[in-house]
Amino acid sequence: MTAAGTPRRRPGRRPGVVLGSCLLVALALAAFAGPLFLPYTHTQQDLATVLSAPSPAHPLGTARLGEDVLALCLRGLQKSLVIGLLAAVLTTVVSAVVGTVAGYLGGMVDRVLMAVVDVLLVLPPILVVAVVSPALRDQSWLVLVLLIAGFQWMLTARVVRARARSLRSSGYVVAAENMGASSARVVTRHLLPQMAPLLVVDCTLNVASAVLAEAGLSYFGFGVQAPDVSLGTLVSAGTGSALTFPWVFLAPVGFLAATVLAAAVLGEGLRDDEGAR
Amino acid sequence: MLDGERHVALSAPAGRARLAAGLAGRVAGRVALCLAAVLLTYTLAALSFDPLAELRSTQPPTPQAVLDARAAELGLDLPVLPRFLRWLSGVPAGDFGVTVDGHAVADEVWERAGTSLRLFLPGSVLAVLLGVAVGIWGALRAGRWADKISMAAALVLLAVPVFVLGTLLKILWLPVNEAAGTDLLPFSGEKTPGSDLAGWAAAGDRLRHLVLPTVAIALPQIAFYSRYQRAAMLEVLHSEFLRAARARGLTRARAVRRHGLRMALIPMTALVAFSFGLHLAGGVFTERIFGWHGLGDWMMSAIEHQDAMVVATSTLLMAVLVVVVGWLADLALVLLDPRTRS
Numbered sequence: 001m002t003a004a005g006t007p008r009r010r011p012g013r014r015p016g017v018v019l020g021s022c023l024l025v026a027l028a029l030a031a032f033a034g035p036l037f038l039p040y041t042h043t044q045q046d047l048a049t050v051l052s053a054p055s056p057a058h059p060l061g062t063a064r065l066g067e068d069v070l071a072l073c074l075r076g077l078q079k080s081l082v083i084g085l086l087a088a089v090l091t092t093v094v095s096a097v098v099g100t101v102a103g104y105l106g107g108m109v110d111r112v113l114m115a116v117v118d119v120l121l122v123l124p125p126i127l128v129v130a131v132v133s134p135a136l137r138d139q140s141w142l143v144l145v146l147l148i149a150g151f152q153w154m155l156t157a158r159v160v161r162a163r164a165r166s167l168r169s170s171g172y173v174v175a176a177e178n179m180g181a182s183s184a185r186v187v188t189r190h191l192l193p194q195m196a197p198l199l200v201v202d203c204t205l206n207v208a209s210a211v212l213a214e215a216g217l218s219y220f221g222f223g224v225q226a227p228d229v230s231l232g233t234l235v236s237a238g239t240g241s242a243l244t245f246p247w248v249f250l251a252p253v254g255f256l257a258a259t260v261l262a263a264a265v266l267g268e269g270l271r272d273d274e275g276a277r
Numbered sequence: 278m279l280d281g282e283r284h285v286a287l288s289a290p291a292g293r294a295r296l297a298a299g300l301a302g303r304v305a306g307r308v309a310l311c312l313a314a315v316l317l318t319y320t321l322a323a324l325s326f327d328p329l330a331e332l333r334s335t336q337p338p339t340p341q342a343v344l345d346a347r348a349a350e351l352g353l354d355l356p357v358l359p360r361f362l363r364w365l366s367g368v369p370a371g372d373f374g375v376t377v378d379g380h381a382v383a384d385e386v387w388e389r390a391g392t393s394l395r396l397f398l399p400g401s402v403l404a405v406l407l408g409v410a411v412g413i414w415g416a417l418r419a420g421r422w423a424d425k426i427s428m429a430a431a432l433v434l435l436a437v438p439v440f441v442l443g444t445l446l447k448i449l450w451l452p453v454n455e456a457a458g459t460d461l462l463p464f465s466g467e468k469t470p471g472s473d474l475a476g477w478a479a480a481g482d483r484l485r486h487l488v489l490p491t492v493a494i495a496l497p498q499i500a501f502y503s504r505y506q507r508a509a510m511l512e513v514l515h516s517e518f519l520r521a522a523r524a525r526g527l528t529r530a531r532a533v534r535r536h537g538l539r540m541a542l543i544p545m546t547a548l549v550a551f552s553f554g555l556h557l558a559g560g561v562f563t564e565r566i567f568g569w570h571g572l573g574d575w576m577m578s579a580i581e582h583q584d585a586m587v588v589a590t591s592t593l594l595m596a597v598l599v600v601v602v603g604w605l606a607d608l609a610l611v612l613l614d615p616r617t618r619s
Contacts, residue, residue, distance in 0.1 A: 115313075118310050119310055119313040119314050119317060120314075120317075121551065121554060121555075122310050122311055122313075122314035122554050122596055122599055123314050123318065123554055123557070123592060123595060123596060123599070124554055124555055124556075124557045124558030124561070125555075125558075126558045127318075127557075127558060127561065127576065127592075128317070128318055128321065130577070130580055131318055131321050131322050131325070131580055131588060132321050132325050134325070134326075134580060134581070134583070135325035135326070136325075208436070212438055215438055216438055216440070216558070216562070219438070219440050220565070220577060222580075235438075235440070235441060239440070239444050242444045242447065242448055243447060243448060243451055246448055249444065249448075253437070253441050253445070256437075256438070256441070257433070257436045257437050257441075260435075260436035260437075261432065261433060261436040264432060264435065264436060265432065268432075
């Protein structure tokens with residue numbers, strides 16, 4: 001499709017894509033491989049150096065019980081990354097299915113599904129999740145993933161629906177219908193593959209919002225529960241002493257912001273690429 | 278197209294009636310959505326909460342008769358839907374039910390709502406205005422350093438949750454308060470507790486309490502709106518009708534002011550209407566960080582105390598606010614876009 005002489009920019013060329021993916025990979029490596037190179041685990045208490053400022057022995061200082069802040073942050077980053085990635089993938093699957101079904105079938109199905117979307121968008125989703133989470137406090141963190149995804153799919157579903165509606169009358173969809181393809185086949189074999197780039201973009205951006213959602217819920221005690229730690233619980237624990245021992249607060253904040261920023265920059269870069277095509 | 282349609286008459290009474298009917302229809306739709314959202318939240322709360330847990334765990338144990346009486350008072354013997362309808366039927370008369378510890382919800386609700394409005398509205402209005410201004414300014418300077426820096430700043434701001442931003446503001450401002458030897462901008466509450474200030478002094482005291490939380494509420498929203506406004510304005514700047522206006526001899530500034538601005542603002546009305554609910558979460562967080570006892574703070578502690586009626590009441594008032602803002606956005610759209618009037 002590219003006109004001769006106008007080289008198409010490859011996805012890797014956008015500064016945002018390069019920067020975002022490098023930062024994400026670096027963070028993931030640090031989270032999962034980093035702890036192996038640290039002399040302490042995140043639970044190890046050094047009661048002789050409680051709440052000490054950053055030093056060569058503890059590059060990000062120590063926390064309330066003398067735990068190494070860097071080890072805590074890496075452990076929290078692990079949980080936040082896993083929750084964020086799983087929730088984002090689940091969000092994208094739900095919104096892809098709901099969006100294509102609503103957009104392709106139209107009519108009553110479309111109206112009902114979009115009414116559900118509208119109702120869920122009236123209030124901040126995080127408040128609705130907060131309402132149910134105390135009852136699920138003793139469950140595993142996988143339930144948290146389900147909750148975050150369950151209240152985050154609506155915006156992407158709307159975008160997917162709009163795209164599906166515009167594709168509904170395109171030549172290859174009509175051709176498939178005329179050859180007798182069922183609705184299920186049209187959706188899975190023709191519409192979803194066509195929307196794959198869009199879904200990849202939204203999935204990346206959803207990682208950013210899922211990590212933020214996890215942090216918000218954990219911050220108010222509705223998310224990850226002790227003894228598990230996530231960036232949200234660490235920020236929450238650090239807030240109390242943010243004015244006196246700032247490193248306990250700033251370190252997890254830095255990791256949190258870097259993760260969200262990396263996912264957002266990568267997503268935006270990919271979107272620009274997709275839009276340019 | 279623009280000049281032709283701008284004169285399409287709103288003057289005919291029939292047109293005005295149709296417009297009013299259209300607006301009323303959208304309001305009815307929004308009210309239905311708002312009730313559905315409150316029903317959803319109430320159902321989730323009623324099914325997952327155990328409001329008697331605190332009473333049951335007292336030492337010495339609460340007598341069974343007291344537990345039963347409290348259960349009956351809270352309507353726990355009814356299924357969820359009738360319980361919701363009973364609660365809702367009292368609302369028009371100002372009866373919002375009872376809290377788990379037996380007080381009337383109505384005693385506290387208006388004070389809470391007032392606090393929330395005083396906190397959230399100034400920041401949000403400021404954010405919409407500044408977000409639009411920054412977005413347009415950035416689009417007019419697209420590609421220059423100032424634009425690049427403001428866009429990068431917006432991305433960073435959106436990567437920092439509100440509860441972090443609030444605390445960061447405190448850390449940054451602390452040295453100033455310490456240097457001044459007094460709380461120039463206080464970190465907590467709506468006013469200095471126990472003070473007997475009056476008149477201008479009291480207003481100044483409230484204003485000083487308002488500054489930091491307003492910044493915390495406004496900054497992420499400014500970042501959010503400015504990114505969309507910039508994209509919308511860029512699209513308009515590259516549009517045919519603006520080129521046509523330039524071809525007629527208008528200067529760039531005049532073409533942008535007379536024709537471009539209006540078109541670039543139109544998509545913002547829909548954006549404000551649908552994203553307002555999302556920004557409310559920021560308000561809830563800000564209330565907690567800065568110790569304002571508004572609706573969001575109330576709802577959070579109601580979840581901790583397993584209090585479904587307080588959750589429903591605060592949800593209802595937030596949803597009403599969302600409906601009102603949606604209606605204002607519709608009104609702005611009608612004012613901006615002549616095509617919606619014909």
